Amino acid sequence: MLDLNKYEIWFVTGSQHLYGDDALNQVKEDSEKIAKALDASDQIPVKVVFKSLLTRPEEIQQLAEEANTAENCGA
Numbered sequence: 001m002l003d004l005n006k007y008e009i010w011f012v013t014g015s016q017h018l019y020g021d022d023a024l025n026q027v028k029e030d031s032e033k034i035a036k037a038l039d040a041s042d043q044i045p046v047k048v049v050f051k052s053l054l055t056r057p058e059e060i061q062q063l064a065e066e067a068n069t070a071e072n073c074g075a
Contacts, residue, residue, distance in 0.1 A: 028053040
């Protein structure tokens with residue numbers, strides 16, 4: 001049987017810089033709260049980790065590459 005305890009779901013939020021720093025900081029804070037609430041849920045059998053707020057294509061590519069090589073992200 002697959003041991004789900006060793007895996008993570010990465011919670012990632014995307015936005016645009018045009019909203020400004022205040023809005024982006026609020027989005028990041030809200031996303032962190034959502035990830036923590038999901039992680040605390042007994043309904044989700046893996047760890048939920050807030051990874052980042054992404055606003056640029058190169059950030060998205062870097063995170064995708066990180067996820068592809070992470071042993072605990074995916075099955």
